[in-house]
Amino acid sequence: MISSGAPGMATERYNAVDREKHWQKTWTERDVFRAGDDYSKPKCYVLEMFPYPSGRIHMGHVRNYAMGDVLARYKRAKGFNVLHPMGWDAFGMPAENAAMENKTHPGTWTYANIEAMKTQLKSMGLSLDWNREFATCNVDYYQHQQKLFLDMYAKGLAYRKSSKVNWDPVDHTVLANEQVIDGRGWRSGALVEQRELTQWFFKITEYADDLLEALQGLEDWPSKVRTMQANWIGRSEGMLINWPLEGAKLPDEQQSLEIFTTRHDTIFGASFMAISPEHPLATHLARSSEDLTAFITECQRIGTSLEAVEKAEKKGFDTGLVAVHPFDPEWKVPVYVANFVLMGYGTGAVFGSAAHDQRDLDFAQKYGLKILPVVIPEDQDSTTFDVGREAYIGPGKLGNSRFLDGMAVKDAMEDVARRLEKAGQGKRQVNYRLRDWGLSRQRYWGCPIPMIHCDDCGVVPVPAAELPVKLPEDVTFDKPGNPLDRHDSWLKVDCPSCGKAARRETDTMDTFVDSSWYFARFSASDSAEPTDLEAAAYWMPVDQYIGGIEHAILHLLYSRFFARAMIETGHLPQGTKEPFKALFTQGMVIHETYKSSDGRWLLPVEVDIKEAGEQRVATELANGQPVTIGPIEKMSKSRKNLVDPDDIITGYGADCARWFMLSDSPPERDVIWTESGVAGASRFIQRIWRLVHEIIDQGAAQSAAKPAIFSDGALELRRSVHKALHQVGQNIEGLRFNVAVAQLYEAANAVQSALAAYDKKPTDDMAWALREAGEIMVQLIGPMMPHLAEECWLLLGYHSILAEQPWPDAEAALLVDDIVTIAVQVNGKRRDELTIARSASNDDVQAAALQLEPVVKALAGKAPKKVIVVPQRIVNVVA
RNA sequence: GCGGACGUGGUGGAAUCGGUAGACACAAGGGACUUAAAAUCCCUCGAUCCUAGAUCGUGCGGGUUCGAGUCCCGCCGUCCGCACCA
Numbered sequence: 019m020i021s022s023g024a025p026g027m028a029t030e031r032y033n034a035v036d037r038e039k040h041w042q043k044t045w046t047e048r049d050v051f052r053a054g055d056d057y058s059k060p061k062c063y064v065l066e067m068f069p070y071p072s073g074r075i076h077m078g079h080v081r082n083y084a085m086g087d088v089l090a091r092y093k094r095a096k097g098f099n100v101l102h103p104m105g106w107d108a109f110g111m112p113a114e115n116a117a118m119e120n121k122t123h124p125g126t127w128t129y130a131n132i133e134a135m136k137t138q139l140k141s142m143g144l145s146l147d148w149n150r151e152f153a154t155c156n157v158d159y160y161q162h163q164q165k166l167f168l169d170m171y172a173k174g175l176a177y178r179k180s181s182k183v184n185w186d187p188v189d190h191t192v193l194a195n196e197q198v199i200d201g202r203g204w205r206s207g208a209l210v211e212q213r214e215l216t217q218w219f220f221k222i223t224e225y226a227d228d229l230l231e232a233l234q235g236l237e238d239w240p241s242k243v244r245t246m247q248a249n250w251i252g253r254s255e256g257m258l259i260n261w262p263l264e265g266a267k268l269p270d271e272q273q274s275l276e277i278f279t280t281r282h283d284t285i286f287g288a289s290f291m292a293i294s295p296e297h298p299l300a301t302h303l304a305r306s307s308e309d310l311t312a313f314i315t316e317c318q319r320i321g322t323s324l325e326a327v328e329k330a331e332k333k334g335f336d337t338g339l340v341a342v343h344p345f346d347p348e349w350k351v352p353v354y355v356a357n358f359v360l361m362g363y364g365t366g367a368v369f370g371s372a373a374h375d376q377r378d379l380d381f382a383q384k385y386g387l388k389i390l391p392v393v394i395p396e397d398q399d400s401t402t403f404d405v406g407r408e409a410y411i412g413p414g415k416l417g418n419s420r421f422l423d424g425m426a427v428k429d430a431m432e433d434v435a436r437r438l439e440k441a442g443q444g445k446r447q448v449n450y451r452l453r454d455w456g457l458s459r460q461r462y463w464g465c466p467i468p469m470i471h472c473d474d475c476g477v478v479p480v481p482a483a484e485l486p487v488k489l490p491e492d493v494t495f496d497k498p499g500n501p502l503d504r505h506d507s508w509l510k511v512d513c514p515s516c517g518k519a520a521r522r523e524t525d526t527m528d529t530f531v532d533s534s535w536y537f538a539r540f541s542a543s544d545s546a547e548p549t550d551l552e553a554a555a556y557w558m559p560v561d562q563y564i565g566g567i568e569h570a571i572l573h574l575l576y577s578r579f580f581a582r583a584m585i586e587t588g589h590l591p592q593g594t595k596e597p598f599k600a601l602f603t604q605g606m607v608i609h610e611t612y613k614s615s616d617g618r619w620l621l622p623v624e625v626d627i628k629e630a631g632e633q634r635v636a637t638e639l640a641n642g643q644p645v646t647i648g649p650i651e652k653m654s655k656s657r658k659n660l661v662d663p664d665d666i667i668t669g670y671g672a673d674c675a676r677w678f679m680l681s682d683s684p685p686e687r688d689v690i691w692t693e694s695g696v697a698g699a700s701r702f703i704q705r706i707w708r709l710v711h712e713i714i715d716q717g718a719a720q721s722a723a724k725p726a727i728f729s730d731g732a733l734e735l736r737r738s739v740h741k742a743l744h745q746v747g748q749n750i751e752g753l754r755f756n757v758a759v760a761q762l763y764e765a766a767n768a769v770q771s772a773l774a775a776y777d778k779k780p781t782d783d784m785a786w787a788l789r790e791a792g793e794i795m796v797q798l799i800g801p802m803m804p805h806l807a808e809e810c811w812l813l814l815g816y817h818s819i820l821a822e823q824p825w826p827d828a829e830a831a832l833l834v835d836d837i838v839t840i841a842v843q844v845n846g847k848r849r850d851e852l853t854i855a856r857s858a859s860n861d862d863v864q865a866a867a868l869q870l871e872p873v874v875k876a877l878a879g880k881a882p883k884k885v886i887v888v889p890q891r892i893v894n895v896v897a
Numbered sequence: 898g899c900g901g902a903c904g905u906g907g908u909g910g911a912a913u914c915g916g917u918a919g920a921c922a923c924a925a926g927g928g929a930c931u932u933a934a935a936a937u938c939c940c941u942c943g944a945u946c947c948u949a950g951a952u953c954g955u956g957c958g959g960g961u962u963c964g965a966g967u968c969c970c971g972c973c974g975u976c977c978g979c980a981c982c983a
Contacts, residue, residue, distance in 0.1 A: 031936090242901065242978080249900075249979060256983080279983060292983090332981080358981045368983045376898085377981055451982055570978085629924080682909045682922065690909070694923060702922095704936090752913085760911070760921035767921090774938090841917035846964040848917055886963050892916045896963050 032707040034671025038805040042143055050821050051094075051145045053101040057556045062098035064090040065537055067565030067573075068105045071153070072112065073131040075138045077607040077653055077679075077691060078566070080663050084676040084802075085604060085685055085755065086564045087144045091801035092750045094145065095825035101557050103540040104139065104146045106132050108155035109464045110529045117463075118495045124463040125491075128155055138664060142672045143804050145821065150543040154532035159539065160465040161486030162548035163531065166580075168468055168479050169587035175221045178477060181456065185213040190499035191460045192217075212318075217458040218467055218525065222579045226251055226450045228595075229578055238600030240686075243570045250571050252451025256280035257435055258365065259444040261291060261341035263353065272299055275341055275353065278364030278449055282438075283430035284371040286419035287392035289382050291341045292334065292356035294366040300355045303337055310335055310355065317357045332381045333357045341369075344443045345420070356381065364449055376409040383407075392419045393427060455576065457528040460500045462493060464526030472513035472520040481514050487522070500524055533573055534580040537563075537597055538590060548589050555591040562753075563598040570603065602753055605688040607679075609659040611648035614638050619658040620645060623665070627693070650690055661691050673803035674699045680755040680802055702763070703806055706799065709766060710792055710810045712773050716780055717789035720815040725783040731775060732787040738768035739791040740832035746798050747825065759802070765795055789814075797826055842867045843894040844876040852893065860887040867893040 045051065066086040069079060090102040106128075113124035120127065132153055139146070152159050170176040184193040188206035192215065203210055222229075230251045233244045259282065262274045275291060293300055295317040304310045313335040334354035343349035351369075358377055359368055372382035373391040382389050393414045394400045400417025416422040422430045438444030458467070466487040468480040480487055490508040493501035502508065502524040513520035535548070541557035542550035581597040584590040612620040620638060625645050628635045636645035653660050666675045678699040683689035728736065742765035749758035769791050772784070780788065793814055800807035800820050811820040840852045840863065849872035854863060864885050867873060877897055884896040 245901065246978060252979095252982065254982075277983085281983075358983095360982065363982045371983085375983065377983080449982080567977085684910075687903095687910095692909090692923075695909085698923060701936095708937090748913090754913090756909090757911070757913095757921090763921050839917080843917085843964070846916095846962090851917065884963065886916095888916055888964095892964080894916080894963050 032704055032806065032809070034673060034703065034805065035668060037809050038141070038143060038672050041805045041808045042140060044808075044819065045143075045145075045821060048819065049149075050819060051100075051102065051147050052149055053103075053147045054099045056099060057552070059099040060097070061101065061556060062090075062093040062562075063101045063541075063557050063560045064093065064562050065101075065103070065540070065560045065564070067563070067569065068107050068533070068536060069135065070110065070112070071106045071108050071128055071131040071135055073134055075135055075663050077661055077663060079139075080142065080675055081607055081679045081685075081689065082564060082566070082604055083139070083142060083144055084679045085602070085753065086562070087142075087146075087676075087804075088680065088750060088755060088801040089562055089753070091145050091804060091821065092747070092825070094821070095797075095800070095823065097824060100145075101150075101540065102144075102146055103150040103543070104144075104148065105151055105536055105540070106135075106153040106155075107529065107533050107536075108132065108153040109160075109526075109532055111461065111463070113155075113463045114461065114495060121495075123491065123493070125155065128153070128463075138667075141667050142663075142676070145804070150540050152536075152539065152543055154465075154529075154536065155463070157486050157488055159536075160532070162539070163465050163527070163535070164468040164480075164485050164487060165482060166535065166548055166584065166587065166589060167527070168482055168485075169589070170220065170583055171469075171479055173583075173586055175224065175583050175586065176218060176457075177221065178216055178218055179454075180214055180216045181219075182212050183215050183217065183456070185211045185215070187211055188498065192458070215458075217456050218469075218523075220455040220457055220579065220583070222455045222576070223450060223452055225579055225582050226253065226452050227448075228582065229452075229575065232578075232596060236596060236598075236601070239598075240601065240603055243567070243574065243601060243603065246570045247575055250452060250575065254280050254449050254451075256364075256447055256449060257282045257438065257444050258447045259285075259344060259369070259438060261344060261369070263339050263341055264350070265339040266303070266337075268299075269302065272302060275299065275367055276365050277367040277369050278447060279369060279371075281371050281374060282434045282444075283416065283422070283425075283427050284374050284392050285343075285345065285369070285434055286422065287371045287373050287390045288343065288351055288369045289372040289378075289388040289390065290351050290370040290385075291353040292359050292368050292370055292378075292381070293353065294359040294361040295355055295357065296361035297355070297359075297366045299367075300337075303339075303355075310337070313355065332377060332384060334381060334385060336385075344438060344441070352387070354381075354385075362453070363451065372409075373405045374409055374411055376411075379405065379407070379409040390418055392416060392422075455528075455530075455579070457531055458525035459528055460503075460524075461526050462489070462495075462501045464529060465532060466502075466526055467523045469523040470511055470513060470520050471523065472515060472518060474518060475513055475515040475520075478513055478515045478520070484514070502526075530572060530576050534576045535584060537577070538581070538584065549584070551589075551591050554594065558590065558594040559597050559599045562600045562602065564602045564604060566606075567603040574598070574601070602685070604685050605683065606652050607691050608650050608688045609653050609661060609691045610650050611657050611659045612636060613646045613648055615643045615645070619656070621658045622661055622693075652688075653691070666696065670696060670700045671703070671805070673806045674703055677702065677759070677803050681759040682756055684756050685753055702766070703803065705766060705770075706795070706803075706806060706810065709769055709773070710796065710813050713769070713788050713792035714813060714815075716773060716776065716785065717792060718782065718785040720789070722782075722786055722789070725786050728783045728787060729781065731772065732781075732784045735768060735772045735784070735787045735791055736829075737832050737835065739765055739794050740828045742768075743794050743798060743826060744828040744833055750801065755802075762795070762798055762802075765791075765798070769795060794826055796820070797823065838890045840867075840890065841892045842870055842873060843892060844873055845897055846894060849873060849876065856890060860889065863887050863889075863893060867895065 064086050066082050090100050094100045108128050113128045116127045117124045167176055186193050186203035186206055186208055188208040189203060193203055193210060202208060230248060230253055233248055236244060256279050258276055258278055260274045260276050295314040300314060304314055334356040337353045337355060339353040340350040341353055370378040370382060372378045372387060372389040374393055391403050391405055394403050394417040395412060395414045413427060416425045416430045422433060435446055466489060468485060468487045470478045470480060472478055490505050493505060509522050511520055511522050537560050538549050538554055542553035577597050581590060582595050585592060585595055612625045614620050624639055626637050626639050636647050638645050651657055651659060678696050742761050745761050746758045772788060796807050796810040804821060808820045836856050837853055838856045841848050842850045842852050850870045852866055854866055864887050873895055882895045882897055886894040
């Protein structure tokens with residue numbers, strides 16, 4: 019019986035909220051989680067993606083940080099020097115929007131939010147080294163970013179060029195593609211214009227091949243993310259081919275058309291040339307053709323929405339020009355302006371291989387152009403093969419292709435490439451979908467780009483000694499546009515080169531720049547330089563990075579680029595080009611949605627749910643009206659299916675929130691937040707608390723000597739606990755927190771059963787096993803529920819800090835059973851099981867199995883055809 | 898359209914190497930304790946056959962194997978990513 023301890027004494031409930039504060043204070047006072055600077059110790063760098071300081075943490079943060087914290091605490095207990103820092107991704111638009119609404123400075127709003135969120139994070143009891151905290155909006159951080167920029171500029175990794183951008187004419191700013199919705203600005207709703215602007219770029223394409231190839235070495239990244247990055251980089255090998263043009267007066271530089279293709283093997287199947295409506299040749303021709311101008315305008319109007327692109331018919335405009343085939347001066351094909359050719363890829367011009375590309379086939383059929391198959395499938399004949407309505411993109415032999423006839427596709431490509439290169443009409447080319455990274459933003463709340471524009475000297479870098487270029491404080495947001503553009507005293511500056519009056523660059527950096535190297539800064543957050551090479555060499559790479567899948571491409575690719583650029587500029591040591599050794603992308607927190615009878619979304623706390631048998635009936639607390647329970651979705655402000663971490667932490671405690679976040683769902687999948695699940699977690703906390711009290715009553719004293727011999731019951735308990743110890747460790751290392759949680763439940767069940775088996779005081783060996791079990795159990799829950807674990811550790815009589823204790827070692831002898839249970843199958847169906855000594859020989863096992871009644875019955879006196887014995891697992895008798 | 902992941906009880910999920918499917922938890926039902934409730938404890942809980950025992954059972958259909966949730970082939974469904982990339 020569980021409460022057979024001190025007479026009539028029911029253990030008081032564990033007051034999580036009160037004790038959690040106490041332990042957080044203790045950890046802080048003792049600076050328990052400060053990363054050590056003994057570089058001879060093995061290190062472990064655990065990092066969760068740092069948050070944007072919106073002002074409040076949400077459940078997604080709780081899940082993310084709970085996972086990282088388990089790993090960090092576990093690794094610390096395993097003897098690693100752990101770096102587990104936290105900071106703030108603090109630049110960006112929301113602060114400016116808030117500034118406009120509240121008439122405050124973006125910094126005021128941001129720093130207030132940071133304070134509020136920091137308090138919340140601290141209430142989670144995370145094992146963070148707050149000594150290394152920084153915010154990217156602080157000049158102590160961004161001045162180093164400016165230094166990185168200057169060094170990258172010096173190496174040609176940052177440059178200026180003119181490019182097309184999405185321009186919001188109301189907000190006076192450039193918008194990212196994802197901020198344009200159906201051709202309109204996401205905030206202003208204004209029709210977005212395409213503008214040609216001179217912007218700053220990082221030369222990420224310089225590393226395209228390396229970024230692609232090195233993905234193969236990232237074995238501890240989800241393959242999904244690696245695939246996404248590979249697709250994003252989009253390497254394709256092909257050729258640039260020049261086609262001389264005829265048929266109109268053309269400018270000297272446009273006497274031929276250069277196209278990019280990956281199917282130069284099909285060059286004898288060419289039936290037309292197609293250029294983008296934005297191609298310079300199209301622009302040139304449009305000057306003398308109203309019809310073409312009208313066509314180009316129409317193409318631009320089709321817009322960028324997915325739907326429009328999907329439905330858009332292939333359309334073209336015959337320019338009247340012809341292009342001359344590189345292998346036959348007599349062969350001429352028409353040149354079209356076509357709506358499906360993208361200016362941003364290759365050269366903005368293609369040749370139409372009608373039989374072997376679906377788009378080209380659609381186009382050729384629409385305009386009645388020649389469709390000549392030149393790659394012939396094995397079972398077809400080149401004179402009769404007809405592709406019909408589906409382009410043939412499979413393997414085959416070349417046909418209808420003169421000197422290429424009979425070749426395989428690969429050989430034909432090689433032959434064409436060699437001949438064209440020799441003739442100077444083409445060259446091999448590797449093309450990438452990846453573009454250089456445009457980092458200019460017409461925004462105030464970002465890192466100033468440390469450049470100066472001088473009428474005489476052009477673009478001049480701010481001398482490193484004059485850094486930082488600080489953001490001016492006295493700005494207003496009452497007018498649209500960038501306040502830096504109208505801040506004269508900041509703007510006007512002498513040219514560092516010639517001393518004449520010049521202007522500062524007023525664009526600031528994309529906030530993705532801030533997050534592309536913060537992990538490196540954490541390795542020496544107080545360094546006078548951007549990084550400290552010795553510290554970086556020790557701490558980098560991040561051993562485990564944890565965050566959302568939404569950053570699978572941009573943030574992670576930019577960071578990989580920055581690591582390379584920082585090596586190039588001497589800010590990171592060689593060998594650290596991959597900043598994140600292991601990556602884990604956690605799932606979202608999802609919740610039911612609730613809608614009131616009159617169609618308003620309701621917060622979970624505004625709804626009362628009654629369980630009536632299988633039925634769940636919801637009513638609105640405020641007025642008793644019925645509420646419709648909707649589908650389970652990602653927590654979002656718009657659906658109001660939000661649970662505030664503060665409510666949970668002040669109600670149930672941080673340990674409870676952490677435990678629930680780690681249980682049940684595998685960490686990479688979505689987890690459903692339910693009230694009953696939290697209540698279950700809370701019950702378990704109280705159960706641990708009671709069990710530890712029971713153990714103090716029933717178990718051995720802290721100083722009791724280990725008995726030489728254990729009875730069966732005690733041995734069984736020790737086996738379960740040591741197995742749990744072994745497996746929980748393995749599962750934490752593998753980030754299988756839900757499985758680790760299940761094993762802890764099992765361990766607790768084993769302890770509880772052992773306790774329940776005694777009415778009176780247990781025997782000495784059992785008493786000792788109970789205390790051992792209690793101590794191990796408490797140490798195992800430590801990484802997940804650190805406050806409860808400290809409290810129980812204290813109860814067990816220790817005056818040390820559990821967070822500083824080493825992880826216990828499992829006794830190897832207890833991990834293997836002497837007696838094993840083996841399933842016995844007949845013809846693959848389980849008929850019985852056999853309990854036998856682990857050391858029993860296969861023959862003994864077989865003999866024992868054949869004597870089992872169900873086996874004898876099934877064999878009906880006949881000899882078995884075959885008996886398969888898998889040691890310690892299974893016996894299969896084939897009848 | 899292309900690429901990828903996934904599909905197991907009422908629910909979340911476990912089964913790490915092809916070897917006893919459903920661990921653990923949630924929900925539900927029954928019981929004990931209690932004046933009562935809360936809390937706690939005990940029992941049941943994939944389906945079918947009244948029961949014992951058996952049969953079926955990991956989206957569907959095939960296959961490999963002594964043995965398949967796991968491997969192979971073909972479907973169906975769900976989710977995610979990319980999307981006129983030449």
